Structure formats: C-alpha cells, structure tokens
Amino acid sequence: MDPTTAMYVAQGIHGLAYGMVLFLVASGLTLIFGMMGILNLAHASFFMLAAYFCYQALTITGNFWLALLLAPVAAALLGILVERFLLRKVHAFGHIGELILTIGVSLVILEGVKVFWGTESLPLRVPPILQGLVSIGGLDYPIYRLFVIGLALVVLGIMALLLYKTRLGMVVRAAVSDANMVNALGVNVPLVFMFVFGVGTWMAGVAGVAIAPILTVFPGLADQMGMDAFIVVVTGGLGSIARAFLVSIIFGLLSSYGVQFVSTLAPVLMFIFMAIVLVIKPMGLFGERE
Amino acid sequence: MNKTQKWILWAVLLTILALYPIVFGIYYSNVFVTFAIFALFAVTLNLLLGYTGLLSFGHAMFFGTGGYGTAIALEHIEGLPLLPAVLIGVLAAVALALILCPIMVRVSGTAFAMLHLAFGQLMYVLALKLRVITGGEDGVGGFPIPPFSIPGILSIDMTNPLNFYYFAIAVLGLSIWFIWYFTKTPLGSVMVSVRDNDNRVAYMGFMVPQTKAIIYVLAAAFAGVAGSIYALFQNLIAAGDGFHILVSFAPIMMVMVGGIGSFFGPIMGAAIFGIIEELTSRYTERVELVMGLILILVIMFAPLGFLGFLRYIKERWFGKRPDMTTTEDVA
Numbered sequence: 001m002d003p004t005t006a007m008y009v010a011q012g013i014h015g016l017a018y019g020m021v022l023f024l025v026a027s028g029l030t031l032i033f034g035m036m037g038i039l040n041l042a043h044a045s046f047f048m049l050a051a052y053f054c055y056q057a058l059t060i061t062g063n064f065w066l067a068l069l070l071a072p073v074a075a076a077l078l079g080i081l082v083e084r085f086l087l088r089k090v091h092a093f094g095h096i097g098e099l100i101l102t103i104g105v106s107l108v109i110l111e112g113v114k115v116f117w118g119t120e121s122l123p124l125r126v127p128p129i130l131q132g133l134v135s136i137g138g139l140d141y142p143i144y145r146l147f148v149i150g151l152a153l154v155v156l157g158i159m160a161l162l163l164y165k166t167r168l169g170m171v172v173r174a175a176v177s178d179a180n181m182v183n184a185l186g187v188n189v190p191l192v193f194m195f196v197f198g199v200g201t202w203m204a205g206v207a208g209v210a211i212a213p214i215l216t217v218f219p220g221l222a223d224q225m226g227m228d229a230f231i232v233v234v235t236g237g238l239g240s241i242a243r244a245f246l247v248s249i250i251f252g253l254l255s256s257y258g259v260q261f262v263s264t265l266a267p268v269l270m271f272i273f274m275a276i277v278l279v280i281k282p283m284g285l286f287g288e289r290e
Numbered sequence: 291m292n293k294t295q296k297w298i299l300w301a302v303l304l305t306i307l308a309l310y311p312i313v314f315g316i317y318y319s320n321v322f323v324t325f326a327i328f329a330l331f332a333v334t335l336n337l338l339l340g341y342t343g344l345l346s347f348g349h350a351m352f353f354g355t356g357g358y359g360t361a362i363a364l365e366h367i368e369g370l371p372l373l374p375a376v377l378i379g380v381l382a383a384v385a386l387a388l389i390l391c392p393i394m395v396r397v398s399g400t401a402f403a404m405l406h407l408a409f410g411q412l413m414y415v416l417a418l419k420l421r422v423i424t425g426g427e428d429g430v431g432g433f434p435i436p437p438f439s440i441p442g443i444l445s446i447d448m449t450n451p452l453n454f455y456y457f458a459i460a461v462l463g464l465s466i467w468f469i470w471y472f473t474k475t476p477l478g479s480v481m482v483s484v485r486d487n488d489n490r491v492a493y494m495g496f497m498v499p500q501t502k503a504i505i506y507v508l509a510a511a512f513a514g515v516a517g518s519i520y521a522l523f524q525n526l527i528a529a530g531d532g533f534h535i536l537v538s539f540a541p542i543m544m545v546m547v548g549g550i551g552s553f554f555g556p557i558m559g560a561a562i563f564g565i566i567e568e569l570t571s572r573y574t575e576r577v578e579l580v581m582g583l584i585l586i587l588v589i590m591f592a593p594l595g596f597l598g599f600l601r602y603i604k605e606r607w608f609g610k611r612p613d614m615t616t617t618e619d620v621a
Contacts, residue, residue: 086586093593095400096345100546100589103539107582115576227411227535234404264419271412278405279393 006139011256017145017214019252020152024207025225026232026244027159028200033230034238035176036193038087039095041102043204044226045109050075050205051212051221052113055122064127072205079201083194106222113219121218148210155206159241162199172196176239228270235274237281307463311455319455323523325564326462328544331516332556333466334509335541340550341473342505343485345403347538348410349513352383354417354532356514357521359383361430362423372436372448376461376518383514387507394506395499406538414533429528430521448522458519465515470553472508481505547588549597558596 025047032040053071058064082105090097130147133140163169175182175189183189208221215221232251236243251270258266311319331353338344359382360375370378390409397405417424424430438457439445446453472478480501483491492498521527531537540563541556548559570580592599 086590090589090593093589095403096339096542096546096550097589097593099539100543100585103543104582104585104589107578107585111576111579111582115579227407230404231408234400234407238400267415268412268419271408271415274408275405275412278397278401278408 007260009139010141011260012253013141013145015253015256016249017148017252018255019249020149021207021211022225022228022232022252023245023248024152024155024210025204025229026236026248027156027241028203028207029229029233030236030239030241030244031196031200031203034233034236034240034244035172036196037238038091038197039098039102040087041099041226042082042105042109043102043201044222044229045106046075046079046201047204047208047225048217048219048222049078049109049113050208051124051217052117052122053205054209054212055117055124055217058124064125064130068206068209071209072202075205075208076198076202080194080198083197087197088190088194110219110222117217119219121216123216124212126213144213148214151206151210155203156241156245159199159203163241168195231270231274235277307459308456311452316451320451320523321564321568323455323458323519325560326459327516327520327523328540328563329557329560330462330465331513332541332544332548332560333469333553334513334516336545336550336553336556337469337473337481337505337509339542339545340555341478341481341485342502344398344502344506345542346406347403347535347542348406348408348413349509349541350533350535350537351406351410351413352386352510352513353517353520353537354413354527354529355386356380356383356517357527357532358417358424358430358517359514360518361433361521361527364433364436365430370436372438372457372522375436376515376522379518379521380511380514383510383517384507387510391503391506395502407535410533410535410538414529414535417529417533424529427529429526429530429532431524431526431528433525435522435525454523458523461515461519465512466557469508469512473553477501477504543585545595547585547595549595549599552597555595555597562596 025044029040029043032038032043050071053074054067057067057070061067086101086105087098090101126144130144132143134143134146135141161169163172171182171187171192172195175187175192179189179193182192207225211221211225228251232244232247236247251273254269254273255266258269262269310322331349334352335346335349338346338349356379358379360379363378364370364375394402394405417429418426435448435454437445437447438453446457448454448457473481480491480496483496484498484501488498491501517527517532520531524531544559544563545556546559547562548557549555566580566584567577570577574580588595594602
C-alpha cells in the first residue's frame with residue numbers, strides 16, 4: 001500500500017476511534033436528553049469523573065480491567081443520586097431549571113475533582129496486552145484504538161439488545177413516548193427513568209475510562225467532549241441511538257480529516273455541519289416534525 | 291406613585307450613583323461598573339427569555355462581537371473618538387443579528403437554543419483561530435482609550451477610572467432605561483403576547499416573525515453595548531471573556547437567580563452574582579464551588595428567583611393576596 005493511502009487509512013482509524021468514544025458519551029446523552037428530555041449539562045462531568053475514578057482504582061488495585069468495570073458503575077451510582085434527589089425535583093420548571101441545576105452540579109464536580117486530585121494531568125497506563133501496534137494488511141494500527149472501537153461496538157450491541165429485545169426496553173420506550181399512560185398502567189415510571197439515567201451515565205463513564213489512557217486525566221476533559229456530545233445528539237435529531245451512532249462517526253471522521261486538510265478551521269467544521277443541518281431541518285438530520 | 295414622588299426617586303437614585311465612587315472609592319466603583327455591564331447584558335437576555343420566551347445558549351456572541359468590534363476599531367483606526375467606537379461595536383453586533391435573524395425567527399424551543407449554541411461556539415472558535423484579526427487566545431488588548439470629547443467644548447480623559455465610571459454608568463443606565471421604555475410600548479406588549487400564544491397573535495394580524503426579528507436585533511444591539519463597554523473597561527477583550535459558553539450561561543443564571551418574573555429581576559440577579567463573587571473570592575479560592583452550590587440551592591428551594599422569594603414572603607407573612615397588577619410585565 002502506498003504512503004498516501006496508508007495516511008488516509010490511519011487518519012480514518014483515528015477518526016473512527018474518536019467517533020466511537022464520542023458515540024459512547026452521546027448515546028448516554030441520547031437516552032437522557034433525547035429520550036427523557038432532561039437537559040443534562042453535567043453529563044460530561046460524569047464522563048470526566050469516571051476517568052478519575054479509573055485512575056484511582058488503577059493506583060489502588062493496579063488492575064485496568066477491574067478499573068474499567070468499577071469506575072463507570074461508580075459514576076453511574078453518583079448520577080442516579082443526582083437524578084433522584086436533585087434533577088427530579090426541578091423537572092417541572094422545564095429546561096431552564098435543569099440547565100441551572102446541572103451547571104451547578106458540573107461546577108461542584110469540577111471543583112471537587114480539583115480538590116481531590118489537583119489540576120495537573122495524570123497519566124494512565126494500559127495493560128501490556130493493549131499496548132503497541134498490530135499489523136493488518138501491511139499497516140500498523142495502535143491496538144488501544146482498535147480496542148476502543150471494539151468496546152464501543154460491544155456497548156452499542158448491549159444497548160440495542162436491551163432497548164429493542166427486552167421487556168424492560170419496551171417499557172422504557174413506552175415511558176418515553178407517553179409517561180402518563182405507562183404510569184397509569186402500573187409501571188413505576190420514575191424508577192424506570194432513574195434506571196435510564198443511570199445507564200446513560202454508565203455509558204459516559206465507559207467512555208471516560210476508554211479515553212483516559214489516550215488523553216490523560218485532567219479537569220478540562222469534560223469541556224470538549226460535553227459540547228461535542230450535545231452537538232451529536234441535536235444534529236442527529238433527538239432520541240435515537242442509531243442516528244447518534246451515525247452522526248458520531250461523521251463527526252469523528254470530519255475532525256480527523258479536517259485536521260489534516262484545513263487544520264486551523266477543523267474545530268469549526270462540526271459547528272458548521274450542525275448549523276447547516278439545523279437550518280435546513282430544525283428537528284435534526286433524521287428528525288421528524290413533532 | 292404620582293409624578294412628584296417619581297421625580298424625587300429619580301433624583302435620589304442619580305445622587306446615589308453620582309456620590310457612590312466618592313464614598314466607596316475607586317475599587318468599589320470598578321466593581322459597580324462590572325455589575326452594571328452584566329446587569330445590562332442580563333436585561334437584554336431577559337428580553338428574549340422572559341419577555342419573548344426564546345431560550346438562547348449563545349447570547350455571548352453579541353457581547354463578544356460588540357467588544358471585539360470596538361477593540362479592533364480602536365486598534366486600527368487612529369484618532370477614533372469614543373462614541374463612534376462604541377457605535378462600531380454595536381453595529382457589528384447588529385450586523386451579526388441581522389445575518390442570523392432570518393434563520394432564528396423560524397425556529398423556537400430547543401432548536402433555537404441549540405442553534406445559538408452552535409453559532410456561539412462557531413464565533414468562539416473563530417475568535418481563537420483567526421489570530422491575525424483577533425489575536426487568538428490573548429485577544430485584543432492595549433488599544434488606546436480615546437477621551438470623551440465634544441469638539442471645541444470639552445474633552446474628558448477616559449483613562450481616569452472615576453471619569454470612566456460616570457461614562458459607563460451613563461451609557462449602561464440609559465440603555466437599561468431604553469429597554470424598560472421599550473417593554474412599555476405597544477410593540478413590547480405584542481412581544482409578551484408572542485410568548486404566550488404566537489398563533490393567536492398571528493391571527494390578530496400582527497406579524498410574528500418580524501416582531502421576533504426586531505426584538506432579536508434590539509437584544510443583540512444592547513448586548514453589543516454591554517460588550518463594548520466591557521472591552522473599554524478592561525482595555526482587553528479575549529475569546530474567553532467574550533465568546534465562551536459560560537459567558538452565554540451567566541446571564542441565564544442571573545435572570546433565574548434574580549427572578550424571571552420581572553424587568554428588574556435580572557438586575558437583581560447580576561447584583562447577587564457580583565456580591566457573591568466579591569465576597570467568596572476574599573475568603574476562598576473555590577469561587578466556582580460556592581457558585582455551583584448556590585445555583586443548586588436556588589433552583590431547588592427558590593425556583594422563582596430572589597424576587598419570587600420576596601413575593602412569597604410578602605404573601606405569606608404580610609397576608610396580602612398576590613397583587614395581580616404586578617404580573618403585567620412577565621407572568
């Protein structure tokens with residue numbers, strides 16, 4: 001394979017890996033914001049928090065796999081507490097109430113992280129099996145990025161199965177489309193929503209752990225990713241995992257090829273894409289009019 | 291309240307404003323200028339959010355454009371007088387609003403908020419990346435501050451903080467007064483009805499998109515005034531203070547903390563934010579932690595903001611039924 005093609009493929013893999021991590025964050029947000037209609041600006045804070053939890057678990061146990069398992073669950077539990085005791089109470093005031101509350105929560109998490117772990121960026125080592133490069137078809141790929149892509153696909157699969165093949169998923173979809181009706185049928189809808197919020201936060205947590213070894217762990221981690229995830233959810237049209245997946249991949253590739261071709265304007269491309277989509281279709285790329 | 295009482299109140303207010311820097315000194319008059327800038331900024335956002343029911347996540351772009359407009363104009367045009375410099379900033383914000391408003395008046399709700407988020411971030415990234423014009427992360431700073439002059443009559447040095455205090459308070463106060471006046475005009479009433487029921491307003495023969503566009507441009511223009519004064523005040527405007535997403539969220543928080551129910555709520559909110567920042571930064575470095583906790587507490591326990599809280603106390607303890615006429619501004 002000639003060098004130019006190799007470069008294109010390498011950039012493609014980078015974009016795909018970023019898109020996959022973005023998808024993990026955005027799909028959690030799709031559940032929370034797109035489906036349940038809760039404007040959660042603290043979503044990316046849980047993402048960052050999971051990365052810190054992973055760092056902490058790794059320094060205590062020394063086992064990356066255990067950290068990968070535990071950190072997202074810890075973040076999800078915290079998310080559930082926030083939903084149960086704070087967010088649920090302000091839902092009646094609409095998006096502005098949630099906006100204020102979640103900005104407050106994200107500020108508290110950000111400052112808390114700075115108090116506990118400081119402001120410098122903490123490096124995170126992955127186990128030897130995920131280090132290095134693997135050669136496929138004459139090209140070298142970093143194993144960890146392939147692992148991230150695989151991890152995201154596994155989570156996507158689990159989510160799809162859960163949402164579309166189980167009774168619980170059916171109840172969730174029904175509760176999203178008409179909460180009152182489902183409540184009247186005897187389902188504990190607030191409990192279901194709490195569970196969905198937890199799952200969404202868990203997915204953000206998985207993403208946080210996945211990105212930590214690539215970017216290192218630092219307090220600014222939440223900013224970029226949170227904004228990008230919101231843009232994905234809005235651009236895709238609220239409330240579908242599959243659309244969020246597609247738009248995440250588009251954005252991942254857009255950013256990696258963007259850096260290559262128009263490096264100064266690369267960060268703008270996503271916003272331009274979103275603006276164009278929303279101007280033409282205010283309900284999102286695949287959204288239908290309400 | 292009759293006319294005499296009104297005039298006395300105005301006179302007292304003006305005297306307090308005039309004597310404030312002499313009594314409290316330069317440091318606190320600078321704090322007051324910052325408060326006044328954000329009060330105007332919050333009032334312009336309330337014009338959209340409280341009066342017209344449009345939630346914007348990108349109001350900072352007009353603030354930033356106003357600031358950058360003034361700063362860049364003063365940097366490149368030699369001998370530019372003060373008021374034209376402010377006007378250039380305002381016109382830049384108006385131009386941006388005019389470009390955006392054909393798109394923005396068509397959407398509402400989440401799409402409106404998110405489109406503003408997108409364009410706001412677009413402006414932020416552009417301000418960071420177009421280094422030749424905007425100076426990147428350092429922003430535009432150190433430009434000359436021209437004196438306030440009427441040719442042949444007087445020339446007041448604006449680098450003197452006391453003089454600048456009077457200038458800034460005059461411009462910001464007049465702007466706030468103008469917006470208040472605007473909400474009392476017939477067009478202001480149409481604006482409130484657009485929020486309550488835009489279909490019905492359209493049936494009654496008012497042009498909803500055009501009304502929205504006028505309010506949008508007006509809000510942008512005065513946000514531009516706030517930004518322009520901010521740039522002059524700091525002698526610096528950078529992407530972080532002009533276009534950052536938190537600059538967009540700040541007025542929303544001020545409106546909510548002060549109370550979304552009235553014209554003066556946002557001003558109250560700006561004052562509360564100013565006081566909290568001033569006090570907490572003296573005792574602790576964790577200003578944002580305190581801010582976050584306060585936001586959570588406010589939305590949990592006083593969701594109608596400070597003014598709503600006062601109204602509740604009045605109702606509860608002084609046994610008066612809520613006065614229906616006071617809800618005329620914004621319900």
